[in-house]
Amino acid sequence: MAGRTGRMRAAQPRRFFHLLIILLGFALIFVGKADMLAVRTVQTSFSGLFAPLFNVVATPVRAVETMFEGMRTVASLREETVRLRAENERLKRWQRRSEILESENRQLRTVLGAVIPADRQAVTARAIAAPGSSFSHTMMITHGTDKRIHRGDPVVTADGLVGYIIEVSKRHSWVLMLSDVNSRIPILLSTSSWPGLAIGQNSDVLSLSFLPLEAEPKENELVLTSGHGEILPPGLPVGRVIKGVGREYYIQPVVDLRKVSFVSILVRPEGEGVSEIGGFADFFTPLPETDNKRLLEGFSPKDVLQ
Amino acid sequence: MTSPLDRPAELSSPIPIQVLLALFGCFLVLLEGAFAQWQVFFVAAPLLVLAYVFYMNLFFSNQLSIIAAFLIGLFSELMFFETLGMNATALALVALITRWRSPILIHSDFLEIWSAFSLIVLFFSSFKMAIYLVAYLSLPAISDIFLQAGMTILLFPIFYVLLVSAASAGQFILRTRMDGRIK
Numbered sequence: 001m002a003g004r005t006g007r008m009r010a011a012q013p014r015r016f017f018h019l020l021i022i023l024l025g026f027a028l029i030f031v032g033k034a035d036m037l038a039v040r041t042v043q044t045s046f047s048g049l050f051a052p053l054f055n056v057v058a059t060p061v062r063a064v065e066t067m068f069e070g071m072r073t074v075a076s077l078r079e080e081t082v083r084l085r086a087e088n089e090r091l092k093r094w095q096r097r098s099e100i101l102e103s104e105n106r107q108l109r110t111v112l113g114a115v116i117p118a119d120r121q122a123v124t125a126r127a128i129a130a131p132g133s134s135f136s137h138t139m140m141i142t143h144g145t146d147k148r149i150h151r152g153d154p155v156v157t158a159d160g161l162v163g164y165i166i167e168v169s170k171r172h173s174w175v176l177m178l179s180d181v182n183s184r185i186p187i188l189l190s191t192s193s194w195p196g197l198a199i200g201q202n203s204d205v206l207s208l209s210f211l212p213l214e215a216e217p218k219e220n221e222l223v224l225t226s227g228h229g230e231i232l233p234p235g236l237p238v239g240r241v242i243k244g245v246g247r248e249y250y251i252q253p254v255v256d257l258r259k260v261s262f263v264s265i266l267v268r269p270e271g272e273g274v275s276e277i278g279g280f281a282d283f284f285t286p287l288p289e290t291d292n293k294r295l296l297e298g299f300s301p302k303d304v305l306q
Numbered sequence: 307m308t309s310p311l312d313r314p315a316e317l318s319s320p321i322p323i324q325v326l327l328a329l330f331g332c333f334l335v336l337l338e339g340a341f342a343q344w345q346v347f348f349v350a351a352p353l354l355v356l357a358y359v360f361y362m363n364l365f366f367s368n369q370l371s372i373i374a375a376f377l378i379g380l381f382s383e384l385m386f387f388e389t390l391g392m393n394a395t396a397l398a399l400v401a402l403i404t405r406w407r408s409p410i411l412i413h414s415d416f417l418e419i420w421s422a423f424s425l426i427v428l429f430f431s432s433f434k435m436a437i438y439l440v441a442y443l444s445l446p447a448i449s450d451i452f453l454q455a456g457m458t459i460l461l462f463p464i465f466y467v468l469l470v471s472a473a474s475a476g477q478f479i480l481r482t483r484m485d486g487r488i489k
Contacts, residue, residue: 018402021376025395028380032390033441039390046384050336054385057333058340065344129386130342134349134450135438138387167387174387181442203447258348 040167048169051140055128120233122156122264123147125173130260134202137180141263144168152231154266160237160254161185161225162263175263178206178238178253186228187238187251189217195226198238198251205242208249217241217249233266320368323480327362327370331378334358339386349447350454353427355382357458357465359397360426363404364411364419365473375401389441396433400426416466424459431455 031039073080125147129140143149145168155162155175163177176183183200187208194215199207208217221241227234239251334354342351355378362370379394404411404426411422431451439445 018372018398021372021398022395022402025376025379025391025398028391028394029389029437029441030391032383032392043384043387043390047387050385054336054339057336058343061337061340062343127343129339131349131386133342133351133388133454134446135392135434136386136388137349140386181444181446201444201447203450258345 044167044169044174047140047174048144048172051128051169051172054140058128119268120266121269123149123267124262124264126262127175127260128172131177137177137183137200137202137257138166139163139175139177139260141173141175141265142171143265144171144173146170147265148267148270149173149265150267153268154225154232154236155263156236156266157255157260157263159256160239161232162255162257162260164232165265173265177257178255179203179257185232185238186226187223188226188234189215189241190222190224191218192216192221195228198223204252206239206251206253208241208251211249217243219243222254223251324369324371324374327366328374328378331355331358331370331374332381335378335382335385338382347457349450350457352461352465353430353454353458354465355379355397356400356427356430357423357462358469359401360404360423361466361469363401364408367405367408370401372398372401372405389437392434392437395437396430399433400430403429416463419466420459420462423462427455427458 123143125141125143127139127141131137131139139162141155149165149168151165151168153165155164161178163175163180163183165173166176167174178185178198178200179202180200181202183198183206185198185206187196187198188194189196192215194211194217196211196215197209199209201207208223211217219241223238223241225232225234225236225238237254239253242250242252244250338351338354341347341354342349359370359375359378363375376394376398379397380391382388383390383393407422411419414422431454435445435451
């Protein structure tokens with residue numbers, strides 16, 4: 001009996017210590033959710049510090065995947081050749097079409113007097129850490145402030161937008177992918193020009209929200225960045241509309257986020273400050289007051305001027 | 307009365323082993339992140355760290371403390387920009403639950419250990435989902451979470467065999483070293 005009481009007494013400080021650890025964990029969750037600058041700085045410096053070590057660990061794992069990829073490619077070489085030939089033909093047709101459209105676009109721009117944004121340069125980087133879980137859709141990439149990368153710079157592939165930079169250390173950066181729950185991208189429907197917001201849901205599709213009531217997005221309609229908020233440049237492909245139940249709409253990203261290995265970061269040219277991103281006024285020139293047609297944003301000039 | 311400096315050095319202290327095992331946990335965090343780069347494991351990388359914490363607390367609870375499990379979780383959060391404290395708390399709770407069940411599980415056969423681990427994986431995922439729900443008022447892709455949980459449960463036997471082998475090798479090395487010192 002005395003032995004049992006003694007054991008219970010000895011276990012009490014340990015239990016208190018365990019409880020303290022769990023409470024500390026919950027306190028950390030609150031601190032993390034508060035999104036404090038100090039916490040973000042610690043996270044950035046920490047991941048930056050261990051990134052080279054992670055790269056060392058990831059290299060053999062990547063090599064194994066490359067080996068399997070090579071084996072798969074060899075196995076499907078014949079099939080791949082047929083597919084590539086067909087794709088090549090299709091691309092040639094698209095090339096001719098895009099040349100016609102490009103020339104038409106150039107002519108239209110001259111008529112409108114709009115300025116083509118020359119305020120970005122592409123820096124290519126390799127993705128070195130993918131999400132790994134469903135709870136956070138962020139990606140670590142090579143290059144940081146050493147390549148003039150700043151927070152808010154858009155990250156793209158040849159297909160379209162992947163996300164934007166949220167944290168930068170000297171040699172590494174973190175990308176908040178479109179699909180992350182914290183991602184909010186101001187968008188524009190390409191054919192109907194209605195503005196809205198693409199909200200990540202930590203899943204394969206994004207939610208299309210804040211559309212005006214009269215907006216009727218078409219299935220498979222291309223969604224582009226609108227440039228509102230002056231963080232992302234306008235016109236970057238985000239995804240295609242998928243119709244949900246009732247008035248619910250979703251966006252299927254044009255980029256297959258699962259297969260991102262190399263990305264381009266659209267940085268500002270050397271010597272241009274972060275505050276100088278602007279250029280917004282160059283794209284959106286207000287229409288004359290008498291013009292009663294609808295603007296790109298879905299409001300008539302009268303509504304805007306009132 | 308002898309001062310601490312006059313006493314012989316403690317050569318069989320468990321602390322270096324504990325530190326090494328905690329560092330191995332951190333290495334597994336990096337390995338888990340590296341596996342996430344495989345297309346097949348995108349957002350569903352197997353939870354190697356969880357299996358490690360479960361195994362260690364089941365068979366070697368003195369070697370991997372609750373605080374070590376907590377710190378390994380914190381390391382993964384800092385490294386991969388996850389919600390701060392979520393992984394750490396979940397791993398600490400897993401360590402506590404495993405310790406609580408270890409007197410029964412330690413004498414069980416592999417199938418029972420596997421089913422206990424499956425429950426632990428479900429608890430781990432549910433706990434993280436609950437925290438996520440409270441923090442963001444929405445749920446992440448459930449199918450991805452199930453895929454990750456399923457992948458972890460399916461791969462557990464392989465990881466278990468690797469851990470048992472590593473533990474046997476470690477114990478053999480330690481025994482040989484101790485025997486050498488005695489001679």
